[in-house]
Amino acid sequence: MGRYTGLPTLDIDFIKASEMSFDTKGGGLEGGRNGLGESVTIETTGGGVFVASYENCFAQRPEEHEYINWVAARMNGSFRFMNVPVRSDWMGPFPLINGVPKPIIGGIPHSDGSLFSDDSGYSQATVFGTVGANAALNAGQMTINVFGASRRLRWSDWFSISHTVKGWRVYRYWEASDPVDVTADVDGVSYSGSQYVISLDRPLREAVIAGTRIEFARPRCVAKFPVGFTLAWRARGFMQSSVSFQFVEAF
Template identity: 25%
Template sequence: MTIRWPCEVLVPRDVAFDIAPRSLAGPASVNGATQVVSSDAGIWKATYGSIVVNNRNAVLAHRAISALLEGRLGSIVVPLCRGYQPVPEGAVAAGLYDQVPHSDDTLFDDGTGYVSGVIDVTAAAPAALRSTSMTVTVTYAGDIQPGQHFSLGERLYRIRTYDPETGTMTFRPPLREAALAGDRLEFDDPVCRMRLASDDGMDLQLSLRRFGTPTVQFIEDV
């Protein structure tokens, strides 16, 4: 199972997720013209900037992730926040995102409870590998708009267009894996499976051996 970045312990102040196009360019001609050929595939790159490392748990968690990843060898699930997603109006106020305890009102040993998804969007029909569009069924969601994200499994996608009349959605990058009818599009907690962009990406410099604000860069694990 792929490990997940613990945003509750290692909180990034600055977050960037972008699709880096894959392009090739030949040498420039005598008049300076250059031909560039780009693939539609693209690859995700992400940056967690100024991560708050200010206590024992954060320091040890950062070191543990570094040891588990072993530079660019290991992969990690990197989550986005729920901001700007199609959260249904009133869902937060109604407590739909609150953690739920056990039947005896107790929580797990780490103080957390059960959490379930709220936004309910599923694939209405199968979509083939490398597809850039699909038809979806929206059971419960707010306004779905271009620029929002969803994930299928551990693969992340960004919406380009959405037609609520037909349920047709286009997105980038192309599907990394085929989707089946009924597969849930994860809007509440979109994630992307990634690797460190460099082998020294988890280096940690601590001020007075106690505090740090490292920046970690990731690239999609394709």
């Protein structure tokens, strides 16, 4: 079994991708044909597998080339792992600031109003959730509490859970119940929000207990390079490079 916790996270802001994609592949098998000759599909127990790509990532500065080589040195061979975020900033239930969804707020000062020496501050997610009730391994539905959302859950949103053994795993839902008001204590602080019962696009990778935190801001998933994919370091005139990263959920 691989080590799925304590892993580095791909810096998706630093690699400056011009295109990205996220999907859940598989999850069903053909189960023969009916009397009309139509294919009958059945669901597999483990559900689909998360896949992601960040494409045409521009690099020119020396540290950008160094980062590409570090990812390649770690990930080539498809037997080491890292956390890969889903950049769903635009579509989550985040508050609008100047008309733009804001999943994370930065520049938060210390209690005395001061910032760090480089004028940066703390940051925190604007929306988060917790597991509302215990859910078993391979559960297809779960109860969640959502806090800070600017809208109710509707079509679908990506979110992730940091499992004790499996590490970060990402999910999305295809159905959500009508919300009910809920108040819960999170790390000793009382929050008011909404509770939903959601149907997952793939089963839970590990059992979760009530109170487990759920992340909507930059949700992430443990992943590796697909077998046969390697990240080569290439550069053209003026040391410009454009590389693509491909990932598949780790097991």
